[in-house]
Amino acid sequence: MIDLALNESRKFLHDESQTDWAIPVLFMRTPGGRLFAPNPVIAALRSMAASTAFKPKWQYGFLPLEAVMLTGGQQRSPDWQRIVQQTATRVDLWKQTNDILVNVKSEMTMLAISGDRGTARSTHLRRLVRHTIAQSLNASDQKTVLPIYVDLFDSVKRLGPNADFMTMLVHAMREFWPYKSDNVDKNLVLSMLKDTGTIIRLIIDNLEDLPQQVAAQLIQDIRNLTKDVAGGHQFVIAIGHGGDEYKTLPFTHLLDVQYLSRRRVQRFLRDDICVGDDNDSTGAVINEEAVAIGVRLADALEKTQLFDLAAQPWLLVHMVERAKEEYARLEKHELWPPSRALAAQGRCRRQDPVDTP
Structure with a gap:
């Protein structure tokens, strides 16, 4: 059947008396359902x-x-x-x-x-x-x-x-x-x-x-x-x-x-605690809540001198989460000073976003 269709097509192509001709197209079902499969490694990625x-x-x-x-x-x-x-x-x-x-x-x-x-x-x-x-x-x-x-x-x-x-x-x-x-x-x-x-x-x-x-x-x-x-x-x-x-x-x-040095803890809390994407070249999004939490926690660590505890990554993450809860409570009752959070926004700069345990 396929050979017959191809032969008929060739005959029409070479027949000068024919003004209408067609090229047969064969559709076949492949076992995987695709004629051209993409690179499996790229598909996996x-x-x-x-x-x-x-x-x-x-x-x-x-x-x-x-x-x-x-x-x-x-x-x-x-x-x-x-x-x-x-x-x-x-x-x-x-x-x-x-x-x-x-x-x-x-x-x-x-x-x-x-x-x-x-x-x-x-x-x-x-x-x-x-x-x-x-x-x-x-x-x-x-x-x-x-x-x-x-x-x-x-x-x-x-x-x-x-x-x-x-x-x-x-x-x-x-x-x-x-x-x-x-x-x-x-x-x-x-x-x-x-x-x-x-x-x-x-x-x-x-x-x-x-x-x-x-x-x-x-x-x-x-x-x-x-x-x-x-x-x-x-x-x-x-x-x-x-x-x-x-x-x-x-x-x-x-x-x-x-463990994190005191300098790195301070830099993270005061400058780098931004919400951003690891692969976003445009920079992290300045988030008022994140910056306010970081500044408040950094001030508290300065006051209590508990940097030896904050040096442990898992405990620093826990401290940030507790500071977040405190921020939500004060924000709910409008007790958080907005000027302090807004002033802190200018301190946030682009860094590699942050790892958590």
Whole structure:
């Protein structure tokens, strides 16, 4: 039937006596329902961008976290925690994380983000996922970087304590992979990790929340996986303090999150507590409530000298939330001095929005 239609069309094209002719068009149904399927990596990035999973959960931006950086073999030293304590130089956690990851190297990169509980490492990692998505979708002249966020604690709850890391990785990819998620299996994941067409940025969280035996097995799985990974792919993993099992991972860099200095707490509360979007180049939106809360809390900390408590990221977030409740109560009864809030607005400037635990 198809050949007959094509032959008839050719005959009419070459027949000078025919003034009316037609070209047959063949419509076929493809198995996937699409004749031209978009790039699945780009489709996955768009699916992640539309998801609420990586949206900021706190409306006051990102805390200006600091860290101590170890490289050159120090990060794999048995005494790395002692080295951290003896290192006075601090770096900006967000800037340093991006500086390490932005230049794709020929070898694999494994960055450890260590710290005490409540130092906002989980939110730092989710922020990194969101930032990576935006960069990959907006920068057409660079290699595409696909972030895959694996929450180990949540994966163990869903898949059971005997699930290996590769199974958890496959399930994390399936959540956002386009079309039939059944197409995502271990073979696909391994093929992507052995190829360098798309850079995979594996972001691994909540390892320290697992029982020691389960954590040790997953660390071994991750270590074995790194042997099959092509150069250029990246691992970013949050770890806690203590535990000899961490030392077996081939870290190339380690950033140990520190408590906030008094100067950084003051700068955040008085200047940077704005409502804004991490990827908004136009700047943060000046919010009267946010600025008024920041100024009031900064004044209270100056009066009580409780900066040692505010240095803990989780506790500073809690203080801001309590100040917000106080602001709402005073605003309701019209007891909050409006001139003070308006005067504070001029102090708010654009900074990287703030991280929350």
